Amino acid sequence: MSKIIFITGASRGFGKLWAKALLERGDKVAVTARNLQDLDDLVAEFGIAVLPVKLNVDDREACLVAVQQAKDHFGRIDVLVNNAGFGLFGPIEETTEAQARAQMETNFFGLLWLTQAIVPVMREQKGGHIIQVSSFLGLITNPALGLYNASKHAVNGLSETLAAExxxxxxxxxxxxxxxxxxxxxxxxxxxxxxxxxxxxxRTAVANALTPDSWGEPEKTVSAFLELIDSKNPPLHFLMGKNAYPAIKEVYSNRLSEFEQWKEVSIAAHG
Known part of the structure; x- marks a missing residue:
């Protein structure tokens, strides 16, 4: 049975790649972008299976309207893919207030507004799947990406709580x-x-730490993404790429070791 999927940030990158893969296999997809012309190629290729929606996710009211538009058009929404976001590069000290607020507005609040819009729809349907595109930097951090790290840690905390709710x-x-x-x-x-x-x-150290192997091939994510979409028991955390697991394992092992080292002091602080 085909699915109805709502994908934000579908003008390029993962959003467009995954939308096209879903459409090619027969799903129907509502795709959003700030500029509708960026979606013309999908509409030209897949016709009425695509619903293009102009959306700036920073606008909460627009998010509510967009979700309702997709529900009215297709009758239901089985999957929300919160993909819209961008990277802010630079040390925390250099980050301006405007840059910091813009990063959180899109990466965190935009995702929150779409999540709030979709939950009543899925609750009424008695089911659905909310997929939040976070980052392995929502579990660990890299220098010179402080606000991006913070936005994705916020997404992870929100989504873990949401899953229980x-x-x-x-x-x-x-x-x-x-x-x-x-x-x-x-x-x-x-x-x-x-x-x-x-x-x-x-900056030099960060640049020197990168190698060609640091970057995965976007096209290789398609089969994994489709498997996640189709899973009857999808994971809460789904790492993507071969570098995420070893990086996270090292950080978490070190963190547990530090907790152990200070365990007695921590317990004594309880009273």
Missing amino acids: VESFGIKVSLIEPNGYSTDWASASAVQTIPSEVYDSL
Whole structure:
């Protein structure tokens, strides 16, 4: 049976790639973008199976309207893929207030508004699947990506809580947590802080740590994404890419070791 999927940020990158894969196998997809012209190719190829929706996810009211538009058009929404977002690159000290607020508005609040819009729809249907596109940097951190790290940690905390709150309604929640991929996330879609020379050595170290193997191939994510969509028991956390697991395992092992080292002091602080 075909599914009805709502995907934000479908103008490029993962959003467009996954939307096309779903359409090719016969699903119906509502796709959003700030500029509808970015969706013309999908409409031209797949016709009425596509519902293009103009949406800036920063606008809460627009998110509510967009979800209702998709429900009215298709009759239901089986899966929400909260994919819209961007990367803010630069040390925390360099980040302006406007940059920090814009990062959280899109990556966190935009995702929250769509989530709030979709839950009543799925609750009425007695089921659905909310997929939040987070990052492995929602579980660990990298320097010079402080606000991006913070936005994805917020997404993870929100979504873990959401999963417990909506389970009784038959709604499942999954976090896709990719490592780096060669989309335009780190290039055309990225926002950069104004560099200060005091962080030149940090920037150099971060750049030198990257290799061609740091970046996954976006096209290789399609089969894994479809398997997640079709799973009857999807995971809450779904790592994507070969670099995510070892990086997270190292950080979490070190964290547990530190907790153990300070365990007695921590217990004594209870009273």
